[in-house]
Amino acid sequence: MKNLLELIETPSEVLMGKIAVYPGSFDPITFGHLDIVERGLECFNGVILAIAADIPKDALFTVHERVEMAKAALSNMPDVVVESFRGLLVNYVAKTKATVILRGLRATSDFEYEFHMASTNKNLNQNVETLFMMASKDYFFVSSRTIKEVASLGGSVTGLVPDCVERKLEERFEMLRKKKRG
Numbered sequence: 001m002k003n004l005l006e007l008i009e010t011p012s013e014v015l016m017g018k019i020a021v022y023p024g025s026f027d028p029i030t031f032g033h034l035d036i037v038e039r040g041l042e043c044f045n046g047v048i049l050a051i052a053a054d055i056p057k058d059a060l061f062t063v064h065e066r067v068e069m070a071k072a073a074l075s076n077m078p079d080v081v082v083e084s085f086r087g088l089l090v091n092y093v094a095k096t097k098a099t100v101i102l103r104g105l106r107a108t109s110d111f112e113y114e115f116h117m118a119s120t121n122k123n124l125n126q127n128v129e130t131l132f133m134m135a136s137k138d139y140f141f142v143s144s145r146t147i148k149e150v151a152s153l154g155g156s157v158t159g160l161v162p163d164c165v166e167r168k169l170e171e172r173f174e175m176l177r178k179k180k181r182g
């Protein structure tokens with residue numbers, strides 16, 4: 001049985017439809033994201049968690065930090081590869097030889113943005129399909145943005161993000177508080 005990295009290097013016809021790319025900012029990764037990865041693995045042989053390097057400057061974590069946290073959180077899943085990418089998502093997907101973009105849908109508020117993105121990506125590359133998984137009942141309210149808001153105000157995010165992310169959030173906000181105090 002080949003591992004995921006070997007599969008990625010296999011000719012595209014062998015791979016068609018077997019690997020999904022799960023893209024996002026992951027600033028930081030949450031249990032909501034991990035839930036989509038786990039459920040994605042029920043449908044695909046492998047998942048590439050693709051972390052967008054080109055995100056707005058107000059990201060809390062650098063792309064390197066986001067990759068490191070995701071790698072730590074997914075270290076027990078051998079069929080998942082974590083990578084960062086720059087530029088157009090469809091170009092990155094084509095390079096990996098995957099044909100599916102996996103996304104999570106939380107509420108109707110996600111729908112419009114996701115619908116636009118999926119349509120735009122389809123227009124850019126007809127061979128790439130976007131598939132959505134509904135957020136599960138335990139995590140539908142979890143977003144990286146609210147996790148950061150809660151953590152910045154000293155609230156607990158236990159049970160919503162992996163331990164390594166929780167520690168990193170504490171460290172980062174402590175550092176930012178110290179910096180503010182001067």
Ligand code: ADP
Nearest residue numbers: 023024025026032033103104105135139142144
């Ligand atoms: P964005 O690409 O908008 O920066 P994120 O990196 O936060 O979004 O998330 C990547 C993908 O994961 C998106 O499809 C988003 O809808 C989905 N997602 C985020 N949080 C959850 C969650 N709690 N449950 C299910 N899907 C989620």
